[in-house]
Amino acid sequence: xxxGRTAVFADQVIGGNASLRLKNVQxxxxxxxxxxxxxxxxxxxxxxxxxxxxxxxxxxNVDYNASSESLRCEAPRWFPQPTVVWASQVDQGANFSEVSxxxxxxxxxxxxxKVVSVLYNVTINNTYxxxxxxxxxxxxxxxxxxxxxxxxxxxxxxLNSKASLGVSSFFAISWVLLPLSPYLMLK
Numbered sequence: 001x002x003x004g005r006t007a008v009f010a011d012q013v014i015g016g017n018a019s020l021r022l023k024n025v026q027x028x029x030x031x032x033x034x035x036x037x038x039x040x041x042x043x044x045x046x047x048x049x050x051x052x053x054x055x056x057x058x059x060x061n062v063d064y065n066a067s068s069e070s071l072r073c074e075a076p077r078w079f080p081q082p083t084v085v086w087a088s089q090v091d092q093g094a095n096f097s098e099v100s101x102x103x104x105x106x107x108x109x110x111x112x113x114k115v116v117s118v119l120y121n122v123t124i125n126n127t128y129x130x131x132x133x134x135x136x137x138x139x140x141x142x143x144x145x146x147x148x149x150x151x152x153x154x155x156x157x158x159l160n161s162k163a164s165l166g167v168s169s170f171f172a173i174s175w176v177l178l179p180l181s182p183y184l185m186l187k
Contacts, residue, residue, distance in 0.1 A: 001028075002022065005022055005023045005024050006020060006021065006022055007020075007021040007023070008020055008141075009021075013037070013039065014039070014041075018035060018037045018044075018046075020035065021113070023053075025053045026052075027079075027111060028052060029052065030047050030050055030051055030052040031049075031050060032047060032048070032050075033047070033048045033049075033050060033142060034046075034047055035047075035048070051095045051135070051136055051171075052079070053078075053079050053080060053134060053135070053136035053137070054077045054078055054079040054111075054112045055075075055077070055078055055082075055096060055134065055136060055137035055139060055156065056075045056076050056077045056078065056139065056155065057075065057139050057141065057154045057155075057156050058073045058074060058075040058115070058130050058132055058139055058140070058141035059073070059074055059075070059141060060072070060073045060128070060130050060141040060142065060143040060152060060153075061074075061133050061143070061172070062143075062145060062150065063118060068100070068120055068121055069120075069121065069122045069123070069124075069127055070116070070118055070119060070120045070121070070122060071119045071122050071130070071145075072116065072117075072118050073086075073115075073116070073117045073118075073132075073141055074114070074115065074116050074117075074141065075114070075132055075141075076107075076114055076115075076145070077112040077113075077114070077117045078104075078112060078115050078132065079111060079112045079113065079134075080134050080135065080139030081104055081113060081116060081134070082132045082133050082134040083133055083134075084100075084102045084115060084117045084130065084131070084132050085130075085131045085133075086100050086128060086129065086130055086131075087118070087131065088126055088127070088129075089122070089127035089128075089129075090125075091126075092124045092160070094138060096119060099119060099120045099121050100117055100118060100119045101117070101118050101120075101121065102115070102116070102117040102118075103115075103116050103117075104177055115132055117130060117132075122145070122146060124125075124145055124146060125146050125147070126144070126145065127142055127143070127144040127146070128142070128143055128145075129141070129142045130142075133159075135159065136158065136159060136160075137156060137157065137159060137183070138156075138157045138159060139154070139155065139156045139157070139159055140154065140155045140156075140160040141153075141154045142154065142155075153159065
């Protein structure tokens with residue numbers, strides 16, 4: 001499973017660096033890793049939870065193809081499957097699940113999915129937010145529609161502040177390392 005993709009820094013273990021380098025990270029690498037070290041100076045252990053996932057910033061547009069006033073929220077890549085929630089600045093606390101339709105389409109690499117959500121019966125002079133979230137990230141696309149203009153804004157937030165973010169261009173996904181015990185030092 002890891003053949004040819006790992007490296008240790010043997011010359012640095014004596015100084016307390018028991019790092020393991022994993023190259024060409026894959027979705028199948030997700031899981032909890034346990035590190036046990038025993039040297040003449042002592043022993044120790046650490047756990048690392050490695051999560052894989054994909055996320056992208058949604059784009060919200062007015063859907064001119066619909067029969068009524070509607071908004072279309074699209075995000076090209078998510079994994080695992082996220083939840084989608086619509087919110088409105090004017091109608092705070094409103095439940096838009098009855099007037100929205102969300103679909104998930106598997107992308108060509110058969111791993112990530114495209115998220116499309118349409119919100120119907122929107123009103124002018126209001127700001128709407130499309131929030132997409134899974135266990136790794138939360139992304140929000142806002143749109144303000146008035147008689148004279150359309151303004152957009154988007155935001156992406158990782159849900160664990162200790163996360164390290166990297167990108168794998170092969171899978172076109174992002175991955176996140178979440179340390180449970182971030183340091184293992186032997187003295």
